[in-house]
Amino acid sequence: xxxxxxxxxxxxxxxxxxxxxxxxxxxxxxxxxxxxxxxxxxxxxxxxxxxxxxxxxxxxxxxxxxxxxxxxxxxxxxxxxxxxxxxxxxxxxxxxxxxxxxxxxxxxxxxxxxxxxxxxxxxxxxxxxxxxxxxxxxxxxxxxxxxxxxxxxxxxxxxxxxxxxxxxxxxxxxxxxxxxxxxxxxxxxxxxxxxxxxxxxxxxxxxxxxxxxxxxxxxxxxxxxxxxxxxxxxxxxxxxxxxxxxxxxxxxxxxxxxxxxxxxxxxxxxxxxxxxxxxxxxxxxxxxxxxxxxxxxxxxxxxxxxxxxxxxxxxxxxxxxxxxxxxxxxxxxxxxxxxxxxxxxxxxxxxxxxxxxxxxxxxxxxxxxxxxxxxxxxxxxxxxxxxxxxxxxxxxxxxxxxxxxxxxxxxxxxxxxxxxxxxxxxxxxxxxxxxxxxxxxxxxxxxxxxxxxxxxxxxxxxxxxxxxxxxxxxxxxxxxxxxxxxxxxxxx
Amino acid sequence: xxxxxxxxxxxxxxxxxxxxxxxxxxxxxxxxxxxxxxxxxxxxxxxxxxxxxxxxxxxxxxxxxxxxxxxxxxxxxxxxxxxxxxxxxxxxxxxxxxxxxxxxxxxxxxxxxxxxxxxxxxxxxxxxxxxxxxxxxxxxxxxxxxxxxxxxxxxxxxxxxxxxxxxxxxxxxxxxxxxxxxxxxxxxxxxxxxxxxxxxxxxxxxxxxxxxxxxxxxxxxxxxxxxxxxxxxxxxxxxxxxxxxxxxxxxxxxxxxxxxxxxxxxxxxxxxxxxxxxxxxxxxxxxxxxxxxxxxxxxxxxxxxxxxxxxxxxxxxxxxxxxxxxxxxxxxxxxxxxxxxxxxxxxxxxxxxxxxxxxxxxxxxxxxxxxxxxxxxxxxxxxxxxxxxxxxxxxxxxxxxxxxxxxxxxxxxxxxxxxxxxxxxxxxxxxxxxxxxxxxxxxxxxxxxxxxxxxxxxxxxxxxxxxxxxxxxxxxxxxxxxxxxxxxxxxx
Numbered sequence: 001x002x003x004x005x006x007x008x009x010x011x012x013x014x015x016x017x018x019x020x021x022x023x024x025x026x027x028x029x030x031x032x033x034x035x036x037x038x039x040x041x042x043x044x045x046x047x048x049x050x051x052x053x054x055x056x057x058x059x060x061x062x063x064x065x066x067x068x069x070x071x072x073x074x075x076x077x078x079x080x081x082x083x084x085x086x087x088x089x090x091x092x093x094x095x096x097x098x099x100x101x102x103x104x105x106x107x108x109x110x111x112x113x114x115x116x117x118x119x120x121x122x123x124x125x126x127x128x129x130x131x132x133x134x135x136x137x138x139x140x141x142x143x144x145x146x147x148x149x150x151x152x153x154x155x156x157x158x159x160x161x162x163x164x165x166x167x168x169x170x171x172x173x174x175x176x177x178x179x180x181x182x183x184x185x186x187x188x189x190x191x192x193x194x195x196x197x198x199x200x201x202x203x204x205x206x207x208x209x210x211x212x213x214x215x216x217x218x219x220x221x222x223x224x225x226x227x228x229x230x231x232x233x234x235x236x237x238x239x240x241x242x243x244x245x246x247x248x249x250x251x252x253x254x255x256x257x258x259x260x261x262x263x264x265x266x267x268x269x270x271x272x273x274x275x276x277x278x279x280x281x282x283x284x285x286x287x288x289x290x291x292x293x294x295x296x297x298x299x300x301x302x303x304x305x306x307x308x309x310x311x312x313x314x315x316x317x318x319x320x321x322x323x324x325x326x327x328x329x330x331x332x333x334x335x336x337x338x339x340x341x342x343x344x345x346x347x348x349x350x351x352x353x354x355x356x357x358x359x360x361x362x363x364x365x366x367x368x369x370x371x372x373x374x375x376x377x378x379x380x381x382x383x384x385x386x387x388x389x390x391x392x393x394x395x396x397x398x399x400x401x402x403x404x405x406x407x408x409x410x411x412x413x414x415x416x417x418x419x420x421x422x423x424x425x426x427x428x429x430x431x432x433x434x435x436x437x438x439x440x441x442x443x444x445x446x447x448x449x450x451x452x453x454x455x456x457x458x459x460x461x462x463x464x465x466x467x468x469x470x471x472x473x474x475x476x477x478x479x480x481x482x483x484x485x486x487x488x489x490x491x492x
Numbered sequence: 493x494x495x496x497x498x499x500x501x502x503x504x505x506x507x508x509x510x511x512x513x514x515x516x517x518x519x520x521x522x523x524x525x526x527x528x529x530x531x532x533x534x535x536x537x538x539x540x541x542x543x544x545x546x547x548x549x550x551x552x553x554x555x556x557x558x559x560x561x562x563x564x565x566x567x568x569x570x571x572x573x574x575x576x577x578x579x580x581x582x583x584x585x586x587x588x589x590x591x592x593x594x595x596x597x598x599x600x601x602x603x604x605x606x607x608x609x610x611x612x613x614x615x616x617x618x619x620x621x622x623x624x625x626x627x628x629x630x631x632x633x634x635x636x637x638x639x640x641x642x643x644x645x646x647x648x649x650x651x652x653x654x655x656x657x658x659x660x661x662x663x664x665x666x667x668x669x670x671x672x673x674x675x676x677x678x679x680x681x682x683x684x685x686x687x688x689x690x691x692x693x694x695x696x697x698x699x700x701x702x703x704x705x706x707x708x709x710x711x712x713x714x715x716x717x718x719x720x721x722x723x724x725x726x727x728x729x730x731x732x733x734x735x736x737x738x739x740x741x742x743x744x745x746x747x748x749x750x751x752x753x754x755x756x757x758x759x760x761x762x763x764x765x766x767x768x769x770x771x772x773x774x775x776x777x778x779x780x781x782x783x784x785x786x787x788x789x790x791x792x793x794x795x796x797x798x799x800x801x802x803x804x805x806x807x808x809x810x811x812x813x814x815x816x817x818x819x820x821x822x823x824x825x826x827x828x829x830x831x832x833x834x835x836x837x838x839x840x841x842x843x844x845x846x847x848x849x850x851x852x853x854x855x856x857x858x859x860x861x862x863x864x865x866x867x868x869x870x871x872x873x874x875x876x877x878x879x880x881x882x883x884x885x886x887x888x889x890x891x892x893x894x895x896x897x898x899x900x901x902x903x904x905x906x907x908x909x910x911x912x913x914x915x916x917x918x919x920x921x922x923x924x925x926x927x928x929x930x931x932x933x934x935x936x937x938x939x940x941x942x943x944x945x946x947x948x949x950x951x952x953x954x955x956x957x958x959x960x961x962x963x964x965x966x967x968x969x970x971x972x973x974x975x976x977x978x979x980x981x982x983x984x
Contacts, residue, residue: 029558029559029620029623029624030563030566030620030623030624031559031561031562031563031611031620034559034560034561035559036556036557036558036559036624037556037557038556039554039555039556039639042554042555042556042557043554043555045557046555062531062534062535063531063534063535063538064528064529064530064531064534065528065529065534065537065662066521066528067521067523067526067527067528067660068526068613068644068646068660069523069526069582069660070523071522071523072589072599074522075589075599076597076598076599079597082599086588086589086590086591086599087588087589087590088587088588089587089588089589090561090584090586090587090611091584091585091586091587091588091589091601092582092583092584092585092613093583093584093585093586093601094582094583094585095580095581095582095583095648096578096579096580096581096583096648097564097567097578097579097581097583097610097612098578098579099578105568105571106568107564107567107568107574107578109583109585109610118589118601119523119582120589121560121584121613128521128522128523131521131522132521132522132528141835147531151644152560152643152644154560156587156588168559168560168561170557343633
């Protein structure tokens with residue numbers, strides 16, 4: 001297949017949009033802002049889900065499911081949360097369509113089926129869940145509650161991009177309830193670390209852990225922890241957030257518990273989530289002008305084998321060599337595909353699997369059969385070597401580990417060379433324009449300065465890094481004193 | 493814990509409702525008709541999902557995800573489907589809420605954010621999916637498409653019951669596209685068999701495979717295959733359906749393909765689904781007056797171990813005996829829980845796990861430690877025996893298999909003794925009223941007769957069994973000739 005993919009250097013944004021479609025990950029649907037996640041893209045998402053779900057369970061969480069709809073009155077209860085999401089929510093007002101008397105074959109909303117109270121399609125589930133927790137929590141014995149939900153949510157975004165920003169997206173949302181503030185904060189931090197571990201170990205995406213500033217916090221949170229990644233165009237991407245919600249939702253829904261000491265206290269809360277947006281981060285961190293580059297741990301197909309042959313007899317000889325190898329690879333837990341379609345030439349197939357980011361490609365021709373060899377190509381480095389059939393399984397096993405490490409290292413190198421310390425606003429603007437990446441700078445801690453910098457440069461404070469050191473300095477914008485550097489960047 | 497569960501004989505319906513809540517499977521939410529699936533219930537659903545997903549993949553299907561919303565114009569396209577679902581669909585008309593100027597802290601629909609075209613929350617996804625397939629299918633080379641989706645759907649039911657009938661429910665929906673009628677029919681039949689295999693081998697629910705009559709068919713289908721189960725109160729429950737959709741959706745969305753022979757033909761379709769309704773079938777088929785009875789293959793906890801002790805020292809001795817056993821059981825793939833809570837007495841715990849249907853319960857006291865024994869209790873038969881520690885792992889392995897078989901056999905016996913052949917309408921009504929179950933009777937094949945019987949008796953034709961034999965007879969209602977018996981029953 002001919003890839004015909006725009007180069008990153010020409011137009012990064014166009015490259016991304018084309019790649020998502022050409023690699024058959026997702027496409028726009030007939031519904032404004034909603035995407036169709038195609039089987040290949042969904043298979044990657046399933047792998048992400050499997051690993052995350054395991055990590056959540058290992059940290060003591062269980063899954064449950066809460067309603068899609070949030071009655072308006074629940075939605076209103078936590079004021080800041082409501083204010084934050086009211087502007088972008090899909091609202092169900094009726095529960096029936098009827099035949100349109102004016103046009104045959106058409107339907108219309110039945111005015112007699114108007115809901116007494118509108119239902120908001122969940123943009124996030126704190127409201128519906130805390131309305132439920134209210135009935136589950138009476139005493140400290142009922143705590144903690146450590147629940148996660150895999151679900152779809154809807155936020156009516158005006159400008160959408162596949163995976164990065166869509167009206168409907170898939171995500172998981174953890175919602176936990178605790179007896180003490182300290183325990184809730186510990187939970188929120190723990191989940192940030194879980195997300196970081198997932199991003200780095202599975203996605204090969206290095207992330208910076210930190211806090212959000214007040215103006216970037218989740219609506220209804222007292223503190224938002226985040227992991228921030230850097231894309232190849234120098235823009236940052238928020239890859240996951242974990243919120244310490246204080247007692248805000250407990251107060252909004254009147255959720256109190258009898259403590260061990262006999263007092264009646266409001267419950268402490270956290271929520272945390274990652275979404276199909278991670279797919280965007282994965283694609284943009286590693287892929288190149290030839291297509292996707294997938295980390296072996298998340299690749300739906302880890303190894304593809306392509307026969308080079310003329311006629312059914314040669315193909316059959318290759319097949320006889322390949323089938324036992326496939327069995328051996330599968331026994332090692334490696335997913336492998338043998339593409340023996342006779343409708344496409346090898347070159348077409350090479351291009352296709354390159355575009356789809358399959359980490360390892362094997363080719364087997366007549367000479368390989370005679371010599372007991374395989375041609376082994378790596379997607380990450382685009383290099384090839386000839387490997388003896390005697391050691392091919394071990395070679396592939398090692399190669400998959402190596403590719404996973406190499407992809408991570410490459411992304412880490414890029415990220416590390418794109419964190420620039422600046423000490424003046426001039427320098428700040430210069431780096432932002434000419435280099436991109438994270439800019440480490442002093443900030444006076446006010447929302448005004450943050451807003452003005454954003455207005456003038458489009459850069460936002462991505463986070464106050466968890467490991468930021470105490471350091472005397474002055475705000476690059478206002479010149480006021482500052483004790484910590486924060487990370488700015490333009491962001492997705 | 494005291495169970496306080498209504499007995500099945502007193503009020504089957506009340507028993508079911510109480511059991512679902514007391515066993516912590518699900519509960520009603522603050523949203524009309526929508527349920528909260530609690531962690532224990534969700535864990536069973538996850539096990540169902542895992543097995544079904546494996547079976548779908550083994551039969552060549554892949555997962556994908558399509559939008560939650562169906563624009564009204566897509567929804568209208570297939571007339572029968574639209575007509576079937578228009579009466580019960582949730583409709584999104586606006587995309588924003590705003591502060592209510594008349595009441596502080598309240599929100600209202602923003603009249604300026606009215607959608608040009610209403611969006612229906614999917615009651616089923618044929619419309620949105622076939623609007624997508626239109627772009628995916630040009631040639632026979634693009635076929636078949638074998639896609640499944642795990643999703644939530646909404647049908648605005650007026651009378652709802654946990655799991656059995658809820659406004660929102662979780663399900664999977666397969667949507668396949670084929671080049672020939674024969675292939676599509678084969679697919680629809682195959683999935684009915686997959687559902688039957690799942691119901692019988694995993695859920696221990698015996699089912700009858702058959703076709704629906706025209707009036708019971710899925711709106712938009714040419715043929716609906718189904719699996720029908722029988723509950724302990726003699727009512728039937730449709731546990732899964734698989735539809736041969738003919739070319740109806742292809743015509744509605746103009747989906748044609750170039751055949752190998754060069755003609756341009758409409759594509760043939762199927763769809764098939766099972767939902768969280770299966771949870772209702774599982775609960776009602778096996779459970780008893782003491783609570784849930786779960787088949788080991790779907791039980792989130794297969795073995796629970798309860799220590800009998802006085803003081804921390806005795807508990808510690810039990811723990812030393814139990815921990816290595818747990819490791820051994822886990823190595824065999826058996827899920828096991830050690831309940832060493834000191835806040836509850838053993839009797840309370842016995843009741844709790846009985847209510848929750850845990851297949852095997854072990855108790856370990858001081859005498860057991862001295863004698864190297866375990867008290868082993870079976871949930872299905874409520875029997876106990878003392879087993880030597882030397883053979884306990886093998887014993888439990890065998891027991892889990894035995895319980896799975898026994899539960900199925902019991903359900904099968906009940907079902908088989910509740911299929912009654914009748915040859916007159918009097919007999920029909922008598923059996924329906926006094927015995928229940930499936931009634932095998934001749935029917936003249938007309939929708940009128942079917943409707944009249946339903947009107948007079950509330951019984952519907954559950955299916956025309958796949959294996960129904962040719963047999964000369966007369967319709968029990970009209971006296972007209974008939975060549976096949978069909979199965980009637982009152983149904984959920």
